[in-house]
Amino acid sequence: xxxxxxxxxxxxxxxxxxxxxxxxxxxxxxxxxxxxxxxxxxxxxxxxxxxxxxxxxxxxxxxxxxxxxxxxxxxxxxxxxxxxxxxxxxxxxxxxxxxxxxxxxxxxx
Amino acid sequence: xxxxxxxxxxxxxxxxxxxxxxxxxxxxxxxxxxxxxxxxxxxxxxxxxxxxxxxxxxxxxxxxxxxxxxxxxxxxxxxxxxxxxxxxxxxxxxxxxxxxxxxxxxxxxxxxxxxxxxxxxxxxxxxxxxxxxxxxxxxxxxxxxxxxxxxxxxxxxxxxxxxxx
Numbered sequence: 001x002x003x004x005x006x007x008x009x010x011x012x013x014x015x016x017x018x019x020x021x022x023x024x025x026x027x028x029x030x031x032x033x034x035x036x037x038x039x040x041x042x043x044x045x046x047x048x049x050x051x052x053x054x055x056x057x058x059x060x061x062x063x064x065x066x067x068x069x070x071x072x073x074x075x076x077x078x079x080x081x082x083x084x085x086x087x088x089x090x091x092x093x094x095x096x097x098x099x100x101x102x103x104x105x106x107x108x109x
Numbered sequence: 110x111x112x113x114x115x116x117x118x119x120x121x122x123x124x125x126x127x128x129x130x131x132x133x134x135x136x137x138x139x140x141x142x143x144x145x146x147x148x149x150x151x152x153x154x155x156x157x158x159x160x161x162x163x164x165x166x167x168x169x170x171x172x173x174x175x176x177x178x179x180x181x182x183x184x185x186x187x188x189x190x191x192x193x194x195x196x197x198x199x200x201x202x203x204x205x206x207x208x209x210x211x212x213x214x215x216x217x218x219x220x221x222x223x224x225x226x227x228x229x230x231x232x233x234x235x236x237x238x239x240x241x242x243x244x245x246x247x248x249x250x251x252x253x254x255x256x257x258x259x260x261x262x263x264x265x266x267x268x269x270x271x272x273x274x
Contacts, residue, residue, distance in 0.1 A: 042223040043178070059236045065243045082189070089220055093234040103232055 011084060013038065016048070019079035027074055030058035030067055032095050034075065035109060038086075047087040050075065051106055059094035068092055113153060116146035117245060124238045136233035137225040143245040144222035147215055148174065150249060154256060155265040171269050178219045180267045181212040188212070204258050207251035212264075214248035 016036065024034045032053040041047040052075075058067040072090055075081075081088050098106050110118070123139035124131070149169075156169035188209040196202045221241055224231055255261045 041220050043175075047220075054236070061239070064236065064239055065247070068240045068243075087216070087220075089217060092237050092240050094236045097234040097236055101232055101234070 011038065011046075011086065016079045016084075020050075020075060023071070023075045023078040026078075027071055030055050031071060033108060035106070041087060041089070045087060047089060048079075048081075048084075050088060050090045052090060052092050053095055053098050053106060054092055056094050056096050059092070059097075111150075111153065113146045113150035113249075116142050116149060117242070117249065120146060120242045120245070121239075124235060124242060131235050131238075133233060136235065136238045139238050140218075140225035140233065140241050141222050143242045144218040144225075147211075147218055147245050147248055148172075148177070150252060151177070151211075151215070151265065151268060154252070155268055158262060158265060174219060177268050178216055180264075180272075181215040181219075183272065184264055184267065185209055185212040185216065201260075204255050204260050207255045208260060208264060210251040211248045214244050218245060 020034045020036055024031055032055060035051045037049050037051075038046055039049055052071060054067060054071070057063065068090070071092075072088075075090075076088060079088075093101075093106065120139045120142040123135045123142060126132075126135045152169040152172040155172065156165040159165050159168045188205050191205055192209070196205075218241065225233065252261070
């Protein structure tokens with residue numbers, strides 16, 4: 001679905017996708033890929049759920065907080081999260097964690 | 110050590126419990142414990158403002174997760190509006206930034222905790238779990254910097270009272 005109807009109106013997913021792509025390029029090599037989906041959160045509100053694969057280096061304990069904060073800020077800026085009026089949730093995993101899990105939900109769509 | 114800090118320490122312990130292949134049970138309980146650490150930090154702080162010490166445990170039990178989340182969403186929204194005005198970098202702005210970090214962490218962790226506790230299809234990793242724990246640790250640090258501020262004490266009241274329009 002390209003356009004989703006949410007409480008505050010229509011959400012053009014292609015703009016979110018483009019923003020996520022810009023963030024992905026800007027944040028390489030720390031970011032391997034950024035994926036997202038629209039779904040209801042536990043309160044029933046349509047929200048954005050990001051799945052972000054990061055490099056093993058960016059996931060190192062001494063870098064994790066800084067890496068993920070920078071990624072969240074960049075993605076939020078590129079998708080104009082403020083204007084969307086949607087809650088954004090972020091989940092992260094390292095490249096080697098995904099390689100071990102082979103979780104299809106986290107593979108390129 | 111206060112109960113909230115114990116829960117946060119337990120979250121880290123669970124996240125690192127299996128050095129090689131972490132069990133989903135450990136990671137999911139770690140995320141849940143991190144959320145509850147923040148929940149108990151705020152409810153305990155809220156109760157501390159009640160004058161009669163003997164009533165504080167009961168006062169803390171008034172708090173409900175959904176209402177606290179709504180209060181945090183509302184406070185965060187107010188703070189976001191405030192930051193849009195590009196306020197001067199001063200003490201007030203610093204307090205607002207710390208409070209925004211606390212409220213944001215509560216909202217997000219409330220959701221991640223629901224996912225960790227009830228969604229059997231989601232697979233957690235150590236990286237993701239530690240990222241959630243670190244967001245709570247940052248919220249703890251922020252809270253401790255502002256806990257004596259009137260803005261912070263006002264916020265605590267909103268966790269249990271109905272908003273007046």
